[in-house]
Amino acid sequence: MSAAATIGIPLTSSTTLIDDALRTGSTPDMALLEATALSLAEVDANNEIRITAMLGAARFFYICGKPQTGIRVAEKAKAFALETAQMLPTISACIALGACAADSGDLPKAMQAYAEGLNLAQRIGNKGLESRLWLNTGAALIYTGLYREAIACFEKVLELGKSDASVSVLFPDALQNIALCSLNLDEIGPGINAIKRSIELAPEPTDALTIQNRVLAENYYTRLLIEISDFDGATRHAKRARELANRSQSARTDIQASVAEGLAETFSGYLDVGITRLHQTLERSRELKLASPLVLIALVKALEFAGRHDEALKFLQEMLNQQRKTAEANVLHHVHQHLVRLHDAAANAPIEDVKQVMRRMETRVEVVEGRVAKAEVILQRQELFKARVEAMERLAVAAELRDDSTGEHSYRVGRMACLLAKEAGCDDETIFMIDIAARLHDVGKIGIPDGILLKPSGFNPSERLVMEMHAEIGADVLARSEIPHIKMAEEIARHHHERWDGKGYPAKIGGDEIPFAARITALADVYDALTHKRPYKEAWTVEATLNEILASRGSHFDPKLTDLFLALVSRLRREHRDLDHHLGEAARASPFIQARGKIWETLKLAKDEYQQQFQRTMDLQR
Numbered sequence: 330m331s332a333a334a335t336i337g338i339p340l341t342s343s344t345t346l347i348d349d350a351l352r353t354g355s356t357p358d359m360a361l362l363e364a365t366a367l368s369l370a371e372v373d374a375n376n377e378i379r380i381t382a383m384l385g386a387a388r389f390f391y392i393c394g395k396p397q398t399g400i401r402v403a404e405k406a407k408a409f410a411l412e413t414a415q416m417l418p419t420i421s422a423c424i425a426l427g428a429c430a431a432d433s434g435d436l437p438k439a440m441q442a443y444a445e446g447l448n449l450a451q452r453i454g455n456k457g458l459e460s461r462l463w464l465n466t467g468a469a470l471i472y473t474g475l476y477r478e479a480i481a482c483f484e485k486v487l488e489l490g491k492s493d494a495s496v497s498v499l500f501p502d503a504l505q506n507i508a509l510c511s512l513n514l515d516e517i518g519p520g521i522n523a524i525k526r527s528i529e530l531a532p533e534p535t536d537a538l539t540i541q542n543r544v545l546a547e548n549y550y551t552r553l554l555i556e557i558s559d560f561d562g563a564t565r566h567a568k569r570a571r572e573l574a575n576r577s578q579s580a581r582t583d584i585q586a587s588v589a590e591g592l593a594e595t596f597s598g599y600l601d602v603g604i605t606r607l608h609q610t611l612e613r614s615r616e617l618k619l620a621s622p623l624v625l626i627a628l629v630k631a632l633e634f635a636g637r638h639d640e641a642l643k644f645l646q647e648m649l650n651q652q653r654k655t656a657e658a659n660v661l662h663h664v665h666q667h668l669v670r671l672h673d674a675a676a677n678a679p680i681e682d683v684k685q686v687m688r689r690m691e692t693r694v695e696v697v698e699g700r701v702a703k704a705e706v707i708l709q710r711q712e713l714f715k716a717r718v719e720a721m722e723r724l725a726v727a728a729e730l731r732d733d734s735t736g737e738h739s740y741r742v743g744r745m746a747c748l749l750a751k752e753a754g755c756d757d758e759t760i761f762m763i764d765i766a767a768r769l770h771d772v773g774k775i776g777i778p779d780g781i782l783l784k785p786s787g788f789n790p791s792e793r794l795v796m797e798m799h800a801e802i803g804a805d806v807l808a809r810s811e812i813p814h815i816k817m818a819e820e821i822a823r824h825h826h827e828r829w830d831g832k833g834y835p836a837k838i839g840g841d842e843i844p845f846a847a848r849i850t851a852l853a854d855v856y857d858a859l860t861h862k863r864p865y866k867e868a869w870t871v872e873a874t875l876n877e878i879l880a881s882r883g884s885h886f887d888p889k890l891t892d893l894f895l896a897l898v899s900r901l902r903r904e905h906r907d908l909d910h911h912l913g914e915a916a917r918a919s920p921f922i923q924a925r926g927k928i929w930e931t932l933k934l935a936k937d938e939y940q941q942q943f944q945r946t947m948d949l950q951r
């Protein structure tokens with residue numbers, strides 16, 4: 330969006346427009362409000378007033394469910410605050426940007442914004458803003474199912490509150506989120522403690538937003554109590570949720586209360602009443618076009634409890650489809666936005682169709698091709714491809730984080746696959762493409778629920794089927810992504826679990842029928858997955874892994890490629906003392922992985938400090 334500078338609305342009317350929208354909650358002309366907010370960076374007036382209005386507008390778009398617009402305004406506000414050296418507004422802009430990005434499903438962008446904000450808040454020692462950032466980071470991590478890391482963020486808020494009383498206003502939210510994480514991690518005791526404290530500390534809800542929050546807390550409380558078979562307690566809290574919801578007009582709040590009631594009734598033995606209520610609630614959320622995963626989860630749970638497994642399976646299927654659709658739509662949307670922005674950065678002409686843009690960019694490269702040396706052209710092409718794939722890559726890594734908390738697996742697989750391609754005699758361009766394309770091999774995991782992906786024990790047959798769907802989901806998303814030259818990545822995503830003997834999935838093709846890049850990636854992927862720890866398995870030694878790969882030569886893996894791979898790994902181990910470090914070089918260059926690493930490092934550091942302090946206290950007491 331670069332048109333805003335020409336609007337030229339005077340400062341006072343701009344800020345009035347934004348103020349009115351914020352104060353009254355009225356829906357103004359969204360396009361005008363966005364243009365006005367963006368134009369504020371260009372007007373010649375008081376910097377503080379301008380930034381306050383811009384941040385107000387970003388918050389407004391967030392509240393009314395327009396996070397994409399919020400992102401654009403927050404990005405502009407951040408750039409402006411930085412330019413005019415306004416520290417606190419820069420941090421606030423990071424918070425607004427992160428919140429909008431997380432809300433729109435772009436976790437990598439959110440993490441980058443939060444990490445930047447955290448860095449600044451810590452540098453100036455502002456604990457209030459730092460706590461807000463930890464709270465938001467934790468919330469963003471919940472979106473991706475990283476519950477344990479999320480808890481660490483919320484605990485950081487509680488810890489900061491010990492030395493700064495102003496932080497305590499965030500305690501109820503932090504504790505409520507800890508309860509939600511505990512519920513998902515099946516850690517019921519800590520969950521109950523957290524939600525109890527959260528409700529005790531929270532002031533009596535008064536407006537729609539605080540009522541909604543409290544109903545959600547009562548909903549978590551009900552579900553946690555059901556897990557320890559305290560059905561009387563669950564019924565009490567479900568009733569409380571209902572009383573509160575009746576004071577609010579919000580349909581969302583009403584649905585949360587009905588879910589709590591339906592579950593409490595079912596588990597207290599009133600099966601028909603509870604299940605009927607949940608069915609009606611599902612209908613209602615469908616009518617209102619509200620996302621209904623929570624209702625579906627509750628209904629599946631209630632039907633399972635009632636022994637109605639076939640019905641439960643039907644709704645489970647619906648839930649999976651819904652999750653898959655939402656995840657796919659999110660990825661495609663962000664990749665599209667990324668391609669549009671990429672074009673915007675390269676040219677200022679207005680664009681309507683991404684494919685058209687891409688053709689224009691290709692032509693530009695071809696024009697350049699006529700003028701400069703071939704090597705340079707290849708390099709330009711490669712840079713262009715890398716830039717186009719970037720958003721998809723970040724989202725693939727974010728999906729993978731649940732499985733591999735460092736986020737380096739995809740990059741190491743890409744690197745190892747391209748080294749194997751080199752051994753197999755591929756040309757430089759193919760080698761480059763395999764490196765980038767293989768990084769995306771598991772992008773389909775975006776559509777797989779945490780409960781299956783992270784299951785510590787083996788899969789039952791239907792869970793296995795769901796897990797195996799990641800190959801097709803990934804290929805599907807890549808095919809629909811508008812990124813040119815993505816064919817190889819699509820083939821890798823679809824076929825990296827095929828086996829040489831035809832017993833793999835999804836197509837069950839064998840031998841040379843399996844695309845070459847997929848055969849290569851299969852070796853790199855299995856090697857890396859086996860040699861690293863996952864939530865459901867320990868790391869294997871390199872020796873044991875290589876023996877396994879050798880034993881699967883000609884059954885799982887292409888025999889010729891297996892020989893090349895085994896020789897390659899022995900050579901690489903001789904050349905690099907830390908092979909993982911060498912293969913993960915591209916990961917460490919990614920701003921998203923850096924942001925994540927920074928957040929994690931601070932959390933770990935904080936924990937160590939806390940433990941030391943605790944140890945010291947204990948020593949003194951002895």
Ligand SMILES: [Fe+2]
Pocket residue numbers: 770771799825826
């Ligand atoms: Fe996979």
Ligand SMILES: [Fe+2]
Pocket residue numbers: 738742770771854858
């Ligand atoms: Fe993998």
